[in-house]
Ligand SMILES: *Cc1c(COP(=O)(O)O)cnc(C)c1O
């Protein structure tokens with residue numbers, strides 16, 4: 001298997017077995033690995049994200065850390081009478097799509113012989129990394145902001161990880177983890193490029209579930225962009241394998257309370273605006289300093305997409321619509337449906353949105369909506 005690990009900013013190529021989480025220049029790393037996908041072979045594979053084995057940059061099968069996850073079901077919803085295809089990423093083993101990334105990232109850690117990982121997150125990535133570390137027998141330490149939903153905290157603890165709650169903003173949590181990363185492997189869903197090699201399976205599954213077609217439009221809740229960037233890499237793999245003939249238009253959604261990417265897009269800023277870690281019920285995407293901002297903006301431009309901000313009132317209304325149709329997702333997930341309301345979609349346009357996380361993770365926030 002040939003892959004290259006290179007810096008996005010200065011193009012330095014790092015050793016294939018590097019444990020660095022970013023380049024010496026401070027830039028984020030990318031895995032340059034062009035996955036192979038063979039539609040005929042898929043018929044003989046079991047229904048999980050590892051069915052796209054040749055597109056995932058892990059060497060020996062024995063290193064793969066997996067719960068046979070993935071191939072989450074799609075379902076059609078109607079929002080204001082308009083059809084929306086929803087992919088139920090809330091049905092993963094740990095209750096969010098972060099399992100896609102964690103499965104590949106922790107497989108990579110095992111391949112490198114790592115014994116202990118550290119990670120920081122607003123909750124779901126931490127839960128996913130903790131679960132896959134438990135499966136792999138790797139020691140795990142997770143840093144979370146103090147205000148994280150109790151359901152996510154319980155989950156991280158019970159998977160056997162050491163949980164460290166950091167007072168202050170999401171960024172304060174990231175800085176605490178980066179300090180620990182000087183001594184231990186940083187299994188960061190934001191910085192480690194192998195995480196995105198896992199989230200790209202989201203694209204492969206959509207393509208297969210739509211009868212081997214790309215949708216016209218993808219709507220993705222976006223903070224650090226782990227699903228957005230992954231989906232882009234996945235559809236690019238499909239394009240390069242000659243399996244689709246164009247990329248879907250990608251629409252990123254941010255919560256108005258914390259929307260640095262939206263402001264960059266709207267005001268054509270070259271740098272991230274100084275944004276307070278704003279208040280929003282969409283805790284999963286409240287990221288004031290996304291590490292891969294310019295990559296996200298490039299993807300939006302390249303695919304002819306846009307960035308939309310939605311208010312908490314719009315998110316709550318969308319969440320009630322989701323629940324009334326029998327689906328249960330956490331508030332962050334509802335941003336995609338709220339954004340769908342704001343795009344003029346024509347009748348036969350195929351729009352896909354994910355339910356990124358399970359509603360049971362944030363019961364105390366959900367209870368507030370019951371009035
Ligand atoms: C992680 C996450 C997202 C997407 O966040 P990114 O920071 O862009 O990766 C969306 N919804 C939920 C529930 C999440 O956990």
Ligand SMILES: [Zn+2]
Pocket residue numbers: 007008009010011012023024025026027
């Ligand atoms: Zn560099």
